[in-house]
Amino acid sequence: MNKKNCFNYEFIKFTKNKFYNFKRKQILGILNKNLILEAYKSISRWKDYKPTPLIKLNKLSDHLKVNNVFYKDESKRFNLKSFKALGGAYAVQKISKGKKNLIVSTATAGNHGKSVAWGAKKIGIKCKIFISSNVSNDRSKAMKKLGADVIRIKGNYDSSLEECKKISKRYGWKIIQDVAWKNYELVPKLTMAGYSLIIKEISSQTNHYITHVFLQAGVGGMAAGLVAGIAKYFKRIPKIIIVEPENANCVMQSLNKGFIKKIRVRRESILQGMSCGEVSLVPWKILKNSVNNCVSISDRYVPKTIAMLAKKKLSKKKIIGGECSTPGIISLIGCYNNDSAKKELGINRNSNILLIGCEGDTDPYIYKKLLKIGEKKIF
Ligand SMILES: Cc1ncc(COP(=O)(O)O)c(C=O)c1O
Numbered sequence: 001m002n003k004k005n006c007f008n009y010e011f012i013k014f015t016k017n018k019f020y021n022f023k024r025k026q027i028l029g030i031l032n033k034n035l036i037l038e039a040y041k042s043i044s045r046w047k048d049y050k051p052t053p054l055i056k057l058n059k060l061s062d063h064l065k066v067n068n069v070f071y072k073d074e075s076k077r078f079n080l081k082s083f084k085a086l087g088g089a090y091a092v093q094k095i096s097k098g099k100k101n102l103i104v105s106t107a108t109a110g111n112h113g114k115s116v117a118w119g120a121k122k123i124g125i126k127c128k129i130f131i132s133s134n135v136s137n138d139r140s141k142a143m144k145k146l147g148a149d150v151i152r153i154k155g156n157y158d159s160s161l162e163e164c165k166k167i168s169k170r171y172g173w174k175i176i177q178d179v180a181w182k183n184y185e186l187v188p189k190l191t192m193a194g195y196s197l198i199i200k201e202i203s204s205q206t207n208h209y210i211t212h213v214f215l216q217a218g219v220g221g222m223a224a225g226l227v228a229g230i231a232k233y234f235k236r237i238p239k240i241i242i243v244e245p246e247n248a249n250c251v252m253q254s255l256n257k258g259f260i261k262k263i264r265v266r267r268e269s270i271l272q273g274m275s276c277g278e279v280s281l282v283p284w285k286i287l288k289n290s291v292n293n294c295v296s297i298s299d300r301y302v303p304k305t306i307a308m309l310a311k312k313k314l315s316k317k318k319i320i321g322g323e324c325s326t327p328g329i330i331s332l333i334g335c336y337n338n339d340s341a342k343k344e345l346g347i348n349r350n351s352n353i354l355l356i357g358c359e360g361d362t363d364p365y366i367y368k369k370l371l372k373i374g375e376k377k378i379f
Pocket of ligand 1: 178219274
């Protein structure tokens with residue numbers, strides 16, 4: 001890769017959703033607008049609540065010759081440093097309904113579990129968290145620090161979820177999961193309603209109409225929560241582009257088929273939390289007709305992008321963005337560099353593009369390691 005040119009990224013795949021048919025009413029029928037309004041009302045009353053910054057990536061917008069590139073900096077979300085703080089913790093609050101003898105449980109890749117643990121701690125109830133062997137020790141320690149009992153099991157995320165379901169059933173623990181399955185939709189809907197607050201904040205942080213939004217997806221909860229927020233709060237509907245790791249492009253593959261397609265993740269991505277093989281049920285219902293395009297990306301540009309954020313190559317101010325904060329930037333540059341994708345998306349001088357900086361240094365050890373690798377590529 002050419003060191004001098006920071007903007008020479010390419011995507012792996014770019015596809016168009018032939019099922020696109022955005023209907024506000026339909027979306028707000030799936031994630032009810034009252035759930036969205038209630039989530040904002042509750043969360044905005046939490047102690048220390050303040051909107052996270054909407055930062056202009058002015059150096060990137062200059063390079064791309066677009067009007068604005070906005071970056072929603074979720075590293076500043078409470079002290080949990082990720083958007084997940086809005087989901088799990090809010091669901092714990094709603095489900096517990098003030099009962100002090102309830103025990104909540106969840107399976108997690110890290111950030112969701114931290115949110116559930118934090119939510120349980122805030123209201124003084126016990127919390128059990130199941131993690132797989134892929135979850136780092138630092139992430140496990142962070143959840144223990146919040147008072148959770150952390151149970152590590154062999155296997156991957158799916159195995160940790162199976163164990164969580166089995167043990168929780170045995171002991172009567174209430175599962176607070178961000179993925180939906182048959183007859184388990186309320187909790188994931190509450191987490192998505194929590195995430196939709198991000199769009200409410202953005203709608204009062206800029207007067208520009210957003211023309212394009214790039215949304216990272218793992219199982220699709222964040223993306224669908226934000227799409228529902230767009231349906232509720234934005235006057236004009238932007239082009240919605242889903243971004244996934246090349247080896248975990250389950251939304252892209254499902255949209256290509258028109259039904260949920262489970263894929264085998266052959267190589268785990270360094271985009272922890274986005275390395276998922278199956279789109280969740282409720283997000284699917286929303287994403288199926290609301291997404292314009294999908295992009296899949298390689299891990300190779302992640303360290304360099306982390307370094308560009310930290311070393312002010314994209315904006316005036318330093319930004320601490322963890323690995324999952326980079327896919328929006330990587331895919332936007334990739335689309336800009338590809339004539340047919342650029343044309344299809346209509347990226348031009350009038351574009352106001354929104355990217356989601358999902359997390360900060362949620363795992364400081366991994367962040368520092370990736371930053372160091374990335375720095376070598378920009379200097
Ligand atoms: C840290 C992190 N974890 C997980 C995800 C995936 O979220 P979801 O599984 O709701 O799509 C993202 C963003 O897409 C993320 O930034």
